[in-house]
Amino acid sequence: MLANMTANGTIQERAHDIVEEFGLFDDWMGKYEYLIEIGQALSPLDSRYKTKAYRIHGCQAQVWIRPEMKNGLVFYEGDSDALITKGLVALLVRVLSGQPPQEIVEADLEFLDRIGMKDHLSSTRRNGLASMVKQLKLFALAHTGSA
Amino acid sequence: MNATGAIQDPVPGKFDPAEVRSLFPALEREVYGKPLVYLDNAASSQKPQAVIDRLVRYYSSEHSNVHRGVHFLSREATDAYEAARKRAAAFVNAPSEPEVLYTRGTTEGINLVASSFGPLHVGKDDVVLVSHMEHHSNIVPWQMLCEAQGARVQAIPVSDTGEIVYEEFERLLAERVRLLAIGHVSNALGTVNPLKRMIRHAHDLGVPVVVDGAQAAPHMKVDVQELDCDFYAFSSHKMFGPTGIGILYGKAEHLETMPPWQGGGDMIETVTFEKTTYNEPPHKFEAGTPNIADVLGFASAIDFLEGVGQNRVAAYERDLLAYATERLSEIEGVRLIGTATDKASVLSFLIGDIHPYDAGTILDRLGIAVRTGHHCTQPLMRRFGIPGTVRASFALYNTFDEADALVAGVRRVKEMLG
Numbered sequence: 001m002l003a004n005m006t007a008n009g010t011i012q013e014r015a016h017d018i019v020e021e022f023g024l025f026d027d028w029m030g031k032y033e034y035l036i037e038i039g040q041a042l043s044p045l046d047s048r049y050k051t052k053a054y055r056i057h058g059c060q061a062q063v064w065i066r067p068e069m070k071n072g073l074v075f076y077e078g079d080s081d082a083l084i085t086k087g088l089v090a091l092l093v094r095v096l097s098g099q100p101p102q103e104i105v106e107a108d109l110e111f112l113d114r115i116g117m118k119d120h121l122s123s124t125r126r127n128g129l130a131s132m133v134k135q136l137k138l139f140a141l142a143h144t145g146s147a
Numbered sequence: 148m149n150a151t152g153a154i155q156d157p158v159p160g161k162f163d164p165a166e167v168r169s170l171f172p173a174l175e176r177e178v179y180g181k182p183l184v185y186l187d188n189a190a191s192s193q194k195p196q197a198v199i200d201r202l203v204r205y206y207s208s209e210h211s212n213v214h215r216g217v218h219f220l221s222r223e224a225t226d227a228y229e230a231a232r233k234r235a236a237a238f239v240n241a242p243s244e245p246e247v248l249y250t251r252g253t254t255e256g257i258n259l260v261a262s263s264f265g266p267l268h269v270g271k272d273d274v275v276l277v278s279h280m281e282h283h284s285n286i287v288p289w290q291m292l293c294e295a296q297g298a299r300v301q302a303i304p305v306s307d308t309g310e311i312v313y314e315e316f317e318r319l320l321a322e323r324v325r326l327l328a329i330g331h332v333s334n335a336l337g338t339v340n341p342l343k344r345m346i347r348h349a350h351d352l353g354v355p356v357v358v359d360g361a362q363a364a365p366h367m368k369v370d371v372q373e374l375d376c377d378f379y380a381f382s383s384h385k386m387f388g389p390t391g392i393g394i395l396y397g398k399a400e401h402l403e404t405m406p407p408w409q410g411g412g413d414m415i416e417t418v419t420f421e422k423t424t425y426n427e428p429p430h431k432f433e434a435g436t437p438n439i440a441d442v443l444g445f446a447s448a449i450d451f452l453e454g455v456g457q458n459r460v461a462a463y464e465r466d467l468l469a470y471a472t473e474r475l476s477e478i479e480g481v482r483l484i485g486t487a488t489d490k491a492s493v494l495s496f497l498i499g500d501i502h503p504y505d506a507g508t509i510l511d512r513l514g515i516a517v518r519t520g521h522h523c524t525q526p527l528m529r530r531f532g533i534p535g536t537v538r539a540s541f542a543l544y545n546t547f548d549e550a551d552a553l554v555a556g557v558r559r560v561k562e563m564l565g
């Protein structure tokens with residue numbers, strides 16, 4: 001059931017696909033099981049990148065995200081030691097990786113709300129989804145104009 | 148109505164958690180369409196209606212500043228405020244009321260001792276002894292003191308079961324220890340420390356003892372005279388009272404010699420630009436307009452807890468914890484962190500190699516409120532080599548059905564994440 005994680009398409013299109021996939025589950029348990037599955041399928045970040053430099057703070061679980069510029073596009077890899085958090089990382093990577101920096105900076109991530117994961121954006125959850133988004137965007141912002 | 152103006156709720160003759168539960172409106176809530184199972188009591192407990200009503204009544208008709216006015220309302224507020232102190236003193240069996248200071252909570256109480264009493268006792272190259280299982284609130288203030296004084300903090304090791312290694316404690320005491328700061332009950336493990344014995348040992352060597360009682364007060368009768376501790380700090384919000392208020396008990400002999408902590412109104416006797424003289428304890432340590440409303444709410448919480456009967460509460464919670472521990476242990480892969488012989492309220496655990504955060508998130512969706520993470524005890528988590536735990540912590544209103552709900556929830560977590 002797991003969709004192709006390196007889908008093409010714009011941020012909007014990729015987010016739309018995710019919303020459709022999650023729409024197949026009508027209760028929270030199905031959605032979380034799917035999120036966990038997505039997390040498990042994310043290829044692990046090479047352990048040499050699991051360092052302070054790539055660590056996202058504000059998370060109860062450990063989260064690492066490694067951004068990279070290639071041919072004017074931003075590519076992200078990420079990982080977490082908690083599976084639900086890793087699922088969220090995978091969703092962000094799937095939507096944002098390989099996109100132009102300006103698009104990433106302007107991306108509206110309301111799809112998280114539509115798949116029932118909006119709770120995770122609240123700062124009190126301490127899973128740092130909000131800090132992850134911020135870090136992803138900051139890196140992209142630093143590279144706007146270089147595209 | 149009693150001296151603090153609290154209206155007594157009808158308290159059942161025999162301890163019945165269902166009846167006690169009905170006094171707590173928040174426990175009727177649903178989350179995600181499921182009945183709330185509130186097992187985060189070590190972080191903060193819910194409030195009975197009597198406490199809520201007390202706050203409303205105070206602000207509705209009794210509010211005025213204390214220790215100031217000649218007028219009726221101020222006198223009434225002052226009387227209720229000081230009657231609450233009497234109530235709090237009796238609650239921990241303090242020998243006298245001036246030995247009971249109002250604080251914002253445990254953290255402020257410990258900081259007060261570290262700032263005011265600390266420098267009188269701890270000098271260069273001295274040692275402040277704590278345990279490896281302390282809450283950050285009972286570590287960091289001592290580190291700050293030691294940094295200022297050129298002293299150091301030493302930690303008593305904790306065994307694999309989560310108990311003080313007593314021989315190590317005795318060995319460490321023989322160093323230049325000038326102060327022992329120790330928790331009564333561990334918030335992360337539930338361990339009840341052998342305080343009486345430790346305090347006796349410390350006193351034999353002339354070492355004063357500060358007790359962090361945050362996790363003990365809601366679960367057992369505290370008697371500062373029997374313990375013979377020098378200081379005892381606790382928080383109202385963990386024992387069914389309002390947030391923002393707590394008690395620091397201190398022996399009169401210390402409070403008299405300690406310098407004031409903060410300056411301002413109420414803590415002075417006379418002020419001149421040449422020389423200000425200070426008020427007597429407890430007022431010497433209570434500068435500014437105090438938290439009057441929450442003091443009164445706190446007194447209501449004490450009335451509630453004593454009304455239910457602390458020994459009955461302790462007995463009930465012991466059975467509940469034993470039941471939950473047994474049921475949870477039946478689940479394959481569950482590892483309890485903290486298996487001391489003497490425990491209160493806390494069930495800290497890991498489920499296989501499932502991250503506590505994942506477990507907590509799924510339990511939350513099932514309506515079960517637990518805490519996950521390091522519980523403000525990072526050195527202890529490092530000691531066990533774990534990132535944190537899932538912690539269920541019980542209070543008098545939790546039921547055996549809720550323990551079953553937790554166990555079923557943990558099984559569900561295993562299915563989804565195991």
Ligand SMILES: Cc1ncc(COP(=O)(O)O)c(C=O)c1O
Nearest residue numbers: 252253254282284334359361382
């Ligand atoms: C053992 C222990 N000590 C100290 C504290 C701090 O209490 P407060 O935040 O009420 O000051 C807590 C509360 O989490 C605790 O559990």
